[in-house]
Amino acid sequence: MTAQDKPLFLRALAGEDTPYAPVWFMRQAGRFLPEYRALKERHSFWALARTPELAAEVTMQPVRRLGVDAAILFQDIMTPLPPMGIDIDFTPGPVIADPIRSMAQVDALRVPEADEIAPFVGEAIRLIRRECPVPLIGFGGAPLTLATYLVEGKGAKDYSELRVFLRTQPEAAHALLDKLTEVSIRYLRAQVEAGAQAIQLFDSWAGLHDAATWSTFAAPYNQRVLDAITVPRIYLAVGASHLLPMFGNVRCEAFSVDWRTPLQQVRTFAGTRALQGNLDPAVLCAPFSIVEPEVRRVLADGRGGAHVFNLGHGMLPSADPDTVRRVVELVHGTPRYADR
């Protein structure tokens, strides 16, 4: 592959200043697309996620309609957990039948072999790679973010059960994080072996914690996962601008930035890493006259280093697909360095 052949998205992750920013959208495979909703009428979420042909089809839908520069596997961050012996229901958020609050419960968790975890994911990735014209991103939840759901048991405002667990049972917490780290490594390596060309690690609840807590219970486990991955690695921490001073030590190729934190502020700590983000998803529900200046503002804010245009959080179901397609065209039509 010559440099010219290398897809724009992978060039940006390699830290190259691309002529225009590659673009994809978190949750681009999902409810805002009518073709997804049509499939969802006939299949449950889990049937879509666990049937390789259906997961591949959902993954490809936004690639076909929007002309994005990367695909992201259609899957849930909880996918690798049931084989550990965890009973998860979706209502629609994850609900854990028996929230983990003791060392005995942690001890009872299995660490399944790689091929037991989610064989349907590898199969879906192989199917996608046969037809997908752009790089495919695999993903997983960061260990502490997975633990957040397992300990809390359900969605919550401040996940105080998890925070109390970390303070009162640090030993059990570390044992749980250790198991989740090992499972995550096996799961993500299997994605890479099947053909994932980049991996995004979702530390969706990093922002709950002060710097000392994140450094103790998140950072070392994140790094073990990231270090085990042999393709470009994107790290996303949500609501975590108070943690930025520590991001310089994270070994990864890119930071995905939420909609609240200015890209230029992250650039200070990111060094030569690429930045990804960070349009507020709510903007995509507005008329294009409101969308356009916001997109241009994000593009301008992304200068000074490699930039992958994306949202600052997941696509909202109420986003207008035509607006999203026009955003892709706008990003592709905006030279990053008009003055060169």
Next chain:
Amino acid sequence: MTAQDKPLFLRALAGEDTPYAPVWFMRQAGRFLPEYRALKERHSFWALARTPELAAEVTMQPVRRLGVDAAILFQDIMTPLPPMGIDIDFTPGPVIADPIRSMAQVDALRVPEADEIAPFVGEAIRLIRRECPVPLIGFGGAPLTLATYLVEGKGAKDYSELRVFLRTQPEAAHALLDKLTEVSIRYLRAQVEAGAQAIQLFDSWAGLHDAATWSTFAAPYNQRVLDAITVPRIYLAVGASHLLPMFGNVRCEAFSVDWRTPLQQVRTFAGTRALQGNLDPAVLCAPFSIVEPEVRRVLADGRGGAHVFNLGHGMLPSADPDTVRRVVELVHGTPRYADR
């Protein structure tokens, strides 16, 4: 009143370096106290909040048991909204029967006179002042935080309905915020007239927004409310470390800081204002051997200016009252400047 007579809490809010930090706890009047739970078995939340004698009793419970340096009115931030014509249920979080999503709905909202809003609050304040040995804090929700619930209609993770409303109907949003500001001013002035000796403004959802959105839809309305208050004003923005650079312009006497943001980082932007905070409430569920170093760390972090010791968010129902009482003793027994 001589300087010696002025309560420690009010001296700290005036920016004085007190010999030790005054201390109170957000949600100190509430579920973690057995005497509150006993009352709650016989009365609904709204009965407790709307019956002056009961609201006064609940406000006084932590003052008697804990020896804190300030009382905070037992009430809900939604209290001033029903007289505007808004139907609110609690399940237990607020649920709005008819979420506000249009200018017509905003137009239909009443702006009640001061004495119509919540006369039971003024009466409770007068009862508390008769017996309370420490200053009484009144409070209200910031206009955008109140609007967050009114537009979303219920608790949510990212309050995307509110964020879409701001992007798509900015005119209706400003009209709603204007009415909420006027009601808040009347409500808080009535609290001051009845005897509240300080006011805390809860901008609980400030952290949802990027700097431009907060500057447009939160800051000017917050300031109108704060400017109308003639007693010391405490401003609390949660999860808002990305907004810190703008806090220098907020006219108030103190910033209350959440548990994620180091006090020293806020001090940089706070100038001579007092800081309040910011122990992680989850710590109070741990054994005292874990609590003590965390309390000492917060006290050390609070040096360099006036400091009111508090939590970084509301007390958890699972906090141990004995631990909380020992924290008060520890704070009172820790000279701020041992080297003087």
